[in-house]
Amino acid sequence: MQQVRLTLPMIPNMELTASKTACAMGEQIGLSPDKIDEVQMAVVEACINAFEHSGAADREVRILFQVLGSTDEPNGLEIIIQDGGGGFSPDKIRPRDTEEILNAPRKRGHGLRIIDGLMDEVEIRSDSEGTTVVMRKMR
Amino acid sequence: MQQVRLTLPMIPNMELTASKTACAMGEQIGLSPDKIDEVQMAVVEACINAFEHSGAADREVRILFQVLGSTDEPNGLEIIIQDGGGGFSPDKIRPRDTEEILNAPRKRGHGLRIIDGLMDEVEIRSDSEGTTVVMRKMR
Amino acid sequence: MTESLKLTVDDQRDGLSVIYTDGYINNQGGEEIARVAYELIEKGQKCLLLNLAGTKIVNSIGISILIEIIEKMLEIDGKLAFCRLTPTIEKTFHIMGLAQYAGIYSDEETAVTSMTS
């Protein structure tokens, strides 16, 4: 299977390097421009979550881009974003509605909703060893 | 130091993923658009050389993008492209002039000249364990 | 480091100001927009249009700052609207429910007509 690996330092704007790589991979397998945009934005969110919340000691995010289907007939892109931070309980993160967000003192808590909304499939595995976000976009 | 690592399979067009990553890094440190273009093209050449000539058993190219200077004041980009193939003797590769190329039966032998011409500094280390091309572009 | 958002403001219009963005709307980008928006509000402007034609990527921190600007506008009975979003940015704004509080228009002309009438 066709795999590209990217390791990024947790530095502001590095998420853009990840999103450009996602773009190149998406073009490679013939994803539509709109789907590529969606993947790029989801990758940005997953990266900044790792940058901001993981507290990983090595200050690195590892990303695996995997072409789904065969080389001749790729049918999607799987992106696995992994950090070695403290983890969290994805089940405890309750989606907030906009009303609630507007009234909350800090306007945050969007990242996971955006990822969910833009990708076809999302799985999050997280424990005290770190967090792994698996996301897929089909052609 | 700010480092991004990329591992690519030796598959046609994967060089474009490398060149997009180079583009993102170049933008990040404020390289001019023309210099970014030059870096992108040099990266493409180094990748296809590894794809075509290395004969590496793992069919992978490893690329390290390194910001030169400090994080606040980056002054250039170093890109190290490495394969685990059979290597070659860079000294024995004699630059050919165009006349010679036009008269040769196969019109090849451009890659290293392009890399040399587009980057500020280029070093090639190659032995039977593989080839490492180090190239730098200053701001 | 570059990659910073560039803003252009057109405040020479009747009844509204247009802010044009060029680049990535992240933390700093959102704050830059907020700074410019609050300046316009200070000057008495109650109608702001953000033209995002030059923006391909927005992150959730940037969006959260945009929500703060919307809130401020609601407080002063003003209007904030957006135009020229990519389909993905529009989708993201809908995921966040922003569309309930801020108008989203395909192009500037439609936005201006609707906002000033």
Place this chain on the structure above:
Amino acid sequence: MTESLKLTVDDQRDGLSVIYTDGYINNQGGEEIARVAYELIEKGQKCLLLNLAGTKIVNSIGISILIEIIEKMLEIDGKLAFCRLTPTIEKTFHIMGLAQYAGIYSDEETAVTSMTS
């Protein structure tokens, strides 16, 4: 897989044909240009202009195929020229010495005027 080069041909002109490229000129891209060029040559066209406005990246295999087309043109006393190169592609063509054998023009108009006069 996509990423393939797209070509458009304008052969409705007096004395020359223009080939417009859109995308990456690699192995396949170069061969596609060669195929189209040889077709035009077959039809009697001796003056070809390659407008590379839509191409940002060229690789050395693509260039080597372009050199083959130039050679063919020299054989038949024809002309091949390029226009609208990015500074980097132009630099690369100079590194290869292509400029000695093929005209390089900034824009289509200048190229056409110079080639057909």
